[in-house]
Amino acid sequence: MIKHPIISILLILLLLPATAATAEVFDRAAQLEVINAAADIIESRYVDEDKAHEIAKALRLSGDRWKEPRNGDSFAREATAFLRSISKDGHLGLSYSEKTIPQQDGDAAFSAAEMERWYGPQINHGVEKIERLPGNVMLLDLRVFPPPSMAGDVFAAAMTVVAQGDALIIDLRQNGGGAETANLLTGYLLEGGSPLSGSYNRPTDTHAYATSPAWVPGRRFGPTKPVYILTSHKTFSAAESVAYDLQALKRAVIVGETTGGGANPFEYRRIHSHFAVDLPESRSVNPITGTNWQGTGVKPDVEVPAEQALDKALELAEASLTRK
Numbered sequence: 001m002i003k004h005p006i007i008s009i010l011l012i013l014l015l016l017p018a019t020a021a022t023a024e025v026f027d028r029a030a031q032l033e034v035i036n037a038a039a040d041i042i043e044s045r046y047v048d049e050d051k052a053h054e055i056a057k058a059l060r061l062s063g064d065r066w067k068e069p070r071n072g073d074s075f076a077r078e079a080t081a082f083l084r085s086i087s088k089d090g091h092l093g094l095s096y097s098e099k100t101i102p103q104q105d106g107d108a109a110f111s112a113a114e115m116e117r118w119y120g121p122q123i124n125h126g127v128e129k130i131e132r133l134p135g136n137v138m139l140l141d142l143r144v145f146p147p148p149s150m151a152g153d154v155f156a157a158a159m160t161v162v163a164q165g166d167a168l169i170i171d172l173r174q175n176g177g178g179a180e181t182a183n184l185l186t187g188y189l190l191e192g193g194s195p196l197s198g199s200y201n202r203p204t205d206t207h208a209y210a211t212s213p214a215w216v217p218g219r220r221f222g223p224t225k226p227v228y229i230l231t232s233h234k235t236f237s238a239a240e241s242v243a244y245d246l247q248a249l250k251r252a253v254i255v256g257e258t259t260g261g262g263a264n265p266f267e268y269r270r271i272h273s274h275f276a277v278d279l280p281e282s283r284s285v286n287p288i289t290g291t292n293w294q295g296t297g298v299k300p301d302v303e304v305p306a307e308q309a310l311d312k313a314l315e316l317a318e319a320s321l322t323r324k
Helices: 009-015 028-045 049-060 072-087 112-119 121-126 148-162 181-186 238-248 306-323
Strands: 093-096 127-133 137-142 167-171 195-201 206-211 227-231 253-256 266-270 275-280 282-285
Touching: 028 049, 028 072, 028 275, 049 072, 072 093, 112 121, 112 148, 121 127, 121 148, 127 148, 127 167, 137 148, 137 306, 148 181, 167 306, 181 238, 195 238, 227 238, 227 306, 238 253, 253 306
Parallel strands: 137 167, 167 227, 227 253
Antiparallel strands: 093 275, 127 137, 195 206, 195 282, 266 275
């Protein structure tokens, strides 16, 4: 299985300190140094070349925004808000680390403590709830997709439990994305080798392709029983990829609201000893639609307010099972 390219935007927050009180203050010159470095790397590596030039130009002309001294996390938040306002890309941002970011090629690695904070056992690795509803309809509430190395066994256990259901509702209304267990999940619902969204990478001018796993541990729900996915405007990134791919394959009915619209995978690029750009260098490409959900979100098959999505999905599941 090809590694899923989308990393949740929630990981940006890992680099922010718990309080601003101890954060270093950066003057105008220091802020402009970071802004200009961000402009350079965005212009050379951001996935949309035309937009990259526009973003870089806007950054270089934004000097008046950075007159006042700011602590690192405040500066990163304001720069991120500015970047997203001009790019309309929820994955593009500036991250601050109170500790020095080590120089290295490629992605900067997140520490084990940071990974535990967002994906660890204190949140049950993202598995919020498993419930058997009337009519033997299973509900699986997932709040994040952790790396398989951390919680692949937990997801396998969850999918083994729901495999006994006659229909399955997957609640992604509060799921902001994550890592490769998003792809792992598809292996329990599809035939192995089913086409999933790959990516195009601008810096290397290469395409990566992805398919559902041919084998998964535990029991499979299978490729034929009804599946419903609940979405909201908070559903983002890897969670959107699950909904989009299963919708494109006509494997699931999407119920709820249009999702957040983040389909550009990002890399974490160091530009300063305390700052890095969260830089989308790739775009997701679904082999069936030929496009993705960037900026538009995943549009539900059945549109209802997010708070009504579960009741509606259960109604649809019960109707489907009755017909059968």
